[in-house]
Amino acid sequence: MIEKEIINFERTVIVGIVTQNQDEEKLNEYLDELDFLTFTAGGEVIKRFSQKMDKPNPKTFVGTGKLEEIASYIKENNISTIIFDDELTPSQQKNITKIFDIKVLDRTNLILDIFAQRAQTSYARTQVELAQCIYLLPRLSGMWTHLERQRGGIGMRGPGETEIETDRRIVRDRIALLKDKIKAIDKQMATQRSNRGAMVRVALVGYTNVGKSTLMNAVGKSDVFVENKLFATLDTTVRKTVIKNLPFLLSDTVGFIRKLPTQLIDSFKSTLDEVREADLLLHVVDISHPEFEHHIESVNQILKDIKSDDKPTIMVFNKIDAYKPAYLAEDDLMTEREPKHYSLEEWKKTWMNNVGEKNALFISATDKLNFEEFREKVYEAVREIHITRFPYNKFLYPEYSEAVEKDEA
Structure with a gap:
């Protein structure tokens, strides 16, 4: 059994x-x-x-x-x-x-x-431990409150407050050690990023649990871990991806969340560097979530905090297969119609319409709905960046290269 x-x-x-x-x-x-x-x-x-x-x-x-x-x-x-x-x-x-x-x-x-x-990798565990130590340091005295109710007895005799000071010194030393370790790994990762050459870099960003890893798997044919829980992905995964004949690097980053602890932003600096150094952002949004607009605001604020809010961005509204507007009867004249009652088509006519045709997509990464449209628009955006970087690639852009040659002649 x-x-x-x-x-x-x-x-x-x-x-x-x-x-x-x-x-x-x-x-x-x-x-x-x-x-x-x-x-x-x-x-x-x-x-x-x-x-x-x-x-x-x-x-x-x-x-x-x-x-x-x-x-x-x-x-x-x-x-x-x-x-x-x-x-x-x-x-x-x-x-x-x-x-x-x-x-x-x-x-x-x-x-x-x-x-x-x-945290699965050594680097992720180091980043998390640093954030925990920074959070723990000012709270060490609170961890000794149990001793106040257990005065005397075996194992309870000792220097009292001195014990807290000893712990503080240990934690401070540990923080310094972890920071040095992260600096060394940051240098290695910076070298890895520089070794990728001049390939266009595309980063998936968005709130936690919006389907970034599912999208990464679908586009890049990767095997990134996916689960319907928050923060399923901590380590940044970078994959070489090809759409049509155009190669680029696609990275899956840690999800953001409202009230994100500042300790984590500091500790995950290198992970966020993938976002900072990206040429194009795919801002993935779970449109089936009732608070998706607030999620967008939170992500935009964090992008602003890490000085990445001015990058070319495509809004990818994911999980359209799961989107269900709140029910409102046609004869209900007492209830005011709110955004939660909008259909997808109605949403597209709101502020989303101002995002621009080229920068708004509505897909389902799980069912691959509108996936060809997604691939086409990502291809066009990457190609535009690629042309400015490699204007003489006759194989990829024969018409553009010929025009450049004529102008120079």
């Missing part, structure tokens, strides 16, 4: 707040995403908690009454982990851990944990 694998999910509650800068609708979007992040990390969200506040409580993030409500629920329902939607300060994390006496995480910690699970 074959025994089935039993997956024990951690029972978790998640917490967020409604503020002046984040209304209830926006909070629900973030909590939906936090729920998916928790599932990806191996947890099961049992309940969500939210509170309206002008700003987070500087000591405990949420108010005293909400803390008591959460504490009561945790005890009654055997909850092992509580996750907050925003990054907690070291003091907030320390105070909350004292109150609940269970595992306390924030969004940043959760994302770092997922990255640690997903």
Whole structure:
């Protein structure tokens, strides 16, 4: 008899707040995403908690009454982990851990944990460990709070605060070591990129779980790992791809996410260099996701942060096979028609129409819908860059080369 694998999910509650800068609708979007992040990390969200506040409580993030409500629920329902939607300060994390006496995480910690699970190569593991150490350093004192309730006894005698200082020194030394290691690998990767010659570089960018790796596999005939979870791909994969007679380099990069920890942006500098050095970006969007417009904004902001927002870009609206507009009855005169009710054709007539015919595509990477159109438009964009780089290639551009020769004559 074959025994089935039993997956024990951690029972978790998640917490967020409604503020002046984040209304209830926006909070629900973030909590939906936090729920998916928790599932990806191996947890099961049992309940969500939210509170309206002008700003987070500087000591405990949420108010005293909400803390008591959460504490009561945790005890009654055997909850092992509580996750907050925003990054907690070291003091907030320390105070909350004292109150609940269970595992306390924030969004940043959760994302770092997922990255640690997903890191496959030595380089990715080094990048993630660096980000974790940078996050951990100011929070070390909070990790010793369990000693405050266990004074005395075997193994509990010692220098106390000196122990924390020792740990801080160890972590600082580790950070310096990891940074040196990453610098050495960065030099190797920079050399690899320079050795690729003058080939046109195309980078797939986009929010996490929008289908970049699936598209990479379909176009480049690669075998990049694909899974319907967040951050399935951490390591940048580069493949030589040929459309018609035109070769170029196609890279699959790590997915972006709202509230992306700054530690990760710093640690994954070399991975993001693939985006910085690309000649053309394919911005992949999951059009079936109800918040895809916000995803586009988040990706554009990160591209701006890494100074790559001025590159030629083709918007690739993926997963059209899964797109389903919210139902609205024709005789429903009370409900205002919103973008969520738009059909694909109606979407194409909105701001997407201003993107330009050459720079907007609607495909399904899984079912390969409109795939020939996708290949043709990518070919044209790459060819345009290629012509400026190799204007005398008579084999690829006979008509252009002849025109150049006539002008020079």
